[in-house]
Amino acid sequence: MTIHTEPLKSVSDIERTTLMTFLPGRIATMFGGRRWRSLAPLAVLVVLCLLIAIANPNFIELRNLVRLANSAAVPLTLAMGLTFIILMGSIDLSVEGTLSVSAMVVVLLAANDSNGNDYGWWAVLAAIVAGTAMGFVSGLVQTMLRIPSFMATLGMWFIGLGLSVYMLGGSAIRLNDASIRELALARFLGLPLAVWVATGAFLLAAVIQYHTKLGRHILAIGGDEDVAKLSGVNVVRVRVTAFALAGFFFGIAGVLAAAQLGQSHAVIGDGRLFAAVTAVVVGGTALTGGEGGVVNTLIGVLIVTVLANGMILLGISPYIQQTVQGLMIIAAVALSLDRVRLRIVK
Amino acid sequence: MKDRTGLTLSGAVSRRTLMMGATAGMAALAMPKVLRAQEKPTLVTSIRSLSNPYHAVWKTGAEAYAKWAGLEHVTLVSEGNSEKGIADIKAMLAKTGGNMVLNSDPNDTPDARPIVEACAKAGAYVVTQWNKPADLHPKDFNPNYVSHIEFDGIASGKTIAEILFKTIGGKGGIVALGGLISTTAAIERKKGLDAALAANPDIKLLDFQVANWKSTEAFDLMGNLLTRFGDDIKGIWAANDDMGSGALEALRAENLAGKVPIVGVDGIKTAVDAVRTGEFACTVTSDPFWQGGMGLAIGYNAKIGKFDPVKEPPEHREFYGKAVLISHDNVEEYYKTNVDAKPEIDWNDLWGRVTGAIRT
Numbered sequence: 001m002t003i004h005t006e007p008l009k010s011v012s013d014i015e016r017t018t019l020m021t022f023l024p025g026r027i028a029t030m031f032g033g034r035r036w037r038s039l040a041p042l043a044v045l046v047v048l049c050l051l052i053a054i055a056n057p058n059f060i061e062l063r064n065l066v067r068l069a070n071s072a073a074v075p076l077t078l079a080m081g082l083t084f085i086i087l088m089g090s091i092d093l094s095v096e097g098t099l100s101v102s103a104m105v106v107v108l109l110a111a112n113d114s115n116g117n118d119y120g121w122w123a124v125l126a127a128i129v130a131g132t133a134m135g136f137v138s139g140l141v142q143t144m145l146r147i148p149s150f151m152a153t154l155g156m157w158f159i160g161l162g163l164s165v166y167m168l169g170g171s172a173i174r175l176n177d178a179s180i181r182e183l184a185l186a187r188f189l190g191l192p193l194a195v196w197v198a199t200g201a202f203l204l205a206a207v208i209q210y211h212t213k214l215g216r217h218i219l220a221i222g223g224d225e226d227v228a229k230l231s232g233v234n235v236v237r238v239r240v241t242a243f244a245l246a247g248f249f250f251g252i253a254g255v256l257a258a259a260q261l262g263q264s265h266a267v268i269g270d271g272r273l274f275a276a277v278t279a280v281v282v283g284g285t286a287l288t289g290g291e292g293g294v295v296n297t298l299i300g301v302l303i304v305t306v307l308a309n310g311m312i313l314l315g316i317s318p319y320i321q322q323t324v325q326g327l328m329i330i331a332a333v334a335l336s337l338d339r340v341r342l343r344i345v346k
Numbered sequence: 347m348k349d350r351t352g353l354t355l356s357g358a359v360s361r362r363t364l365m366m367g368a369t370a371g372m373a374a375l376a377m378p379k380v381l382r383a384q385e386k387p388t389l390v391t392s393i394r395s396l397s398n399p400y401h402a403v404w405k406t407g408a409e410a411y412a413k414w415a416g417l418e419h420v421t422l423v424s425e426g427n428s429e430k431g432i433a434d435i436k437a438m439l440a441k442t443g444g445n446m447v448l449n450s451d452p453n454d455t456p457d458a459r460p461i462v463e464a465c466a467k468a469g470a471y472v473v474t475q476w477n478k479p480a481d482l483h484p485k486d487f488n489p490n491y492v493s494h495i496e497f498d499g500i501a502s503g504k505t506i507a508e509i510l511f512k513t514i515g516g517k518g519g520i521v522a523l524g525g526l527i528s529t530t531a532a533i534e535r536k537k538g539l540d541a542a543l544a545a546n547p548d549i550k551l552l553d554f555q556v557a558n559w560k561s562t563e564a565f566d567l568m569g570n571l572l573t574r575f576g577d578d579i580k581g582i583w584a585a586n587d588d589m590g591s592g593a594l595e596a597l598r599a600e601n602l603a604g605k606v607p608i609v610g611v612d613g614i615k616t617a618v619d620a621v622r623t624g625e626f627a628c629t630v631t632s633d634p635f636w637q638g639g640m641g642l643a644i645g646y647n648a649k650i651g652k653f654d655p656v657k658e659p660p661e662h663r664e665f666y667g668k669a670v671l672i673s674h675d676n677v678e679e680y681y682k683t684n685v686d687a688k689p690e691i692d693w694n695d696l697w698g699r700v701t702g703a704i705r706t
Contacts, residue, residue: 071566185599263616271560
């Protein structure tokens with residue numbers, strides 16, 4: 001499932017044998033160690049699906065599976081972009097800002113109820129370009145001004161949000177372009193077009209990660225930036241490209257979100273950052289970088305989506321749903337990463 | 347769709363209001379110029395922001411009243427900053443020497459006290475809306491603190507629930523989407539729903555879920571609820587219109603838009619449009635246009651001595667305003683008078699929308 005990158009940090013045996021880490025380490029080794037762990041997110045997903053299906057057979061109804069795919073479309077597209085950034089050991093907090101800029105651009109340029117524009121699919125293109133540009137700027141700010149990605153993208157988040165609030169005048173603007181709304185409403189082989197777009201985004205991300213130099217360089221930087229640099233990787237170029245690539249995916253997600261909701265307002269991205277980071281991490285991509293990948297993220301997104309769906313199907317009270325979500329995140333991460341090998345936990 | 351007689355009638359009312367306005371305006375013009383310059387107070391509106399549609403409409407209402415009354419009007423915007431809000435008001439009090447009428451939507455509950463105290467000290471007249479501490483009362487600052495206005499969340503939640511129940515024929519299952527759990531509005535509107543459910547035993551609440559006021563969350567939730575209950579869902583109750591519109595889009599993706607009625611609160615444009623197309627059964631609004639204008643009108647009439655706040659009954663000092671219901675029956679008229687044109691309100695009818703004293 002995942003590509004195996006041997007960690008560059010070596011850990012002495014003495015460190016391994018503290019009581020806290022000894023037991024889980026042993027259990028993991030008994031079941032095949034690394035191999036088992038890399039499959040842990042998939043196992044969590046399968047067990048989750050089985051449990052929910054037993055409790056409420058409606059879960060495996062075709063209609064529900066389609067709905068699941070539909071609600072996973074936007075988070076999946078977002079998480080594809082975020083995966084590359086987290087793989088580098090950086091973080092992109094501009095998810096919500098970039099998404100709202102892209103949704104704002106598409107709504108204001110396509111037919112809407114606020115101005116007379118009607119550029120059709122050019123609006124979609126412009127929105128994706130806007131998203132990519134936001135990411136590109138994040139990358140430049142990080143590499144040229146040498147500002148940590150956390151702060152650089154935090155800034156871009158609020159710049160994007162402010163831009164959308166200003167352009168939309170604080171209100172919700174309706175998207176009236178029927179052909180763009182088709183993304184959410186029309187179906188091909190029983191699945192909404194948004195799901196196909198998200199699938200396309202996943203395939204594209206997979207190709208970039210596993211079959212291009214950029215993908216390998218991103219992993220190398222996440223593994224150890226100094227070593228990557230010494231091996232001749234142009235770190236600045238890879239970083240800027242990766243942020244622009246993330247912005248590209250956020251841009252697509254913005255268009256999908258606007259198409260699904262049929263409107264755009266500045267807060268259209270609210271809560272998406274948390275969901276995307278959760279999905280990436282639950283899928284088994286390490287926040288420290290260098291480990292994991294887009295396939296992990298696909299599983300992570302499905303876990304998060306299935307869990308949200310399942311909690312409603314099981315009738316879990318909304319007052320404790322967040323608690324359950326929090327427990328799931330900790331459980332999934334605890335299972336999926338080999339904590340024993342971590343020297344430092346920050 | 348269109349109720350012809352209703353429309354004609356509304357036209358007549360508008361013309362009458364217009365004539366009354368014109369008469370008052372001419373009367374004002376007839377007064378000696380010098381006298382007016384000395385006596386006329388400045389009208390001041392203090393609101394949170396102009397970037398949300400709610401306060402933007404509030405300002406339009408305030409300006410409409412100021413124009414009608416022939417008075418100077420100033421809008422102060424706090425941008426969500428309590429200190430700025432209070433400081434701007436104090437600056438205005440200094441500038442006008444206290445000769446002003448303030449209609450304020452305090453940024454935060456505790457802000458109301460310093461605002462009221464500053465106004466009372468300077469001799470200005472003040473009306474607050476939505477936010478004030480429970481132990482701050484207009485009667486403690488006679489006569490300067492004229493009134494405090496809120497809107498009853500329980501009544502809104504109940505009204506829309508009853509209309510939803512009627513729309514689906516008095517029986518069947520519904521799902522409800524609540525707001526952010528800890529907010530007063532969310533709690534009150536849910537209480538209203540519960541009260542309506544208690545009175546209608548044939549309606550079954552299939553599930554109550556929380557979508558935190560957001561259309562995006564409501565969109566995902568609604569898809570999941572459709573899986574769980576499928577065709578058993580006959581109607582959707584949403585604690586605000588934004589969540590209702592998210593649920594509507596989820597229905598649309600399943601070809602159910604218009605088949606399962608939705609109700610909400612706020613009267614945002616998306617919801618009003620949806621009421622017109624029959625996808626929403628109704629929505630209620632506190633009518634920010636009225637809030638913006640009438641808050642000033644009440645303060646101004648107290649200031650010029652049209653009534654004495656001290657002698658007014660308690661339900662004129664701290665009251666719930668009447669929310670405006672927008673349903674299938676009046677949506678065309680509402681659209682015509684509130685969306686296509688500026689609403690016409692009888693600014694002399696100060697207490698017409700009082701529904702009762704605020705619960706303590």
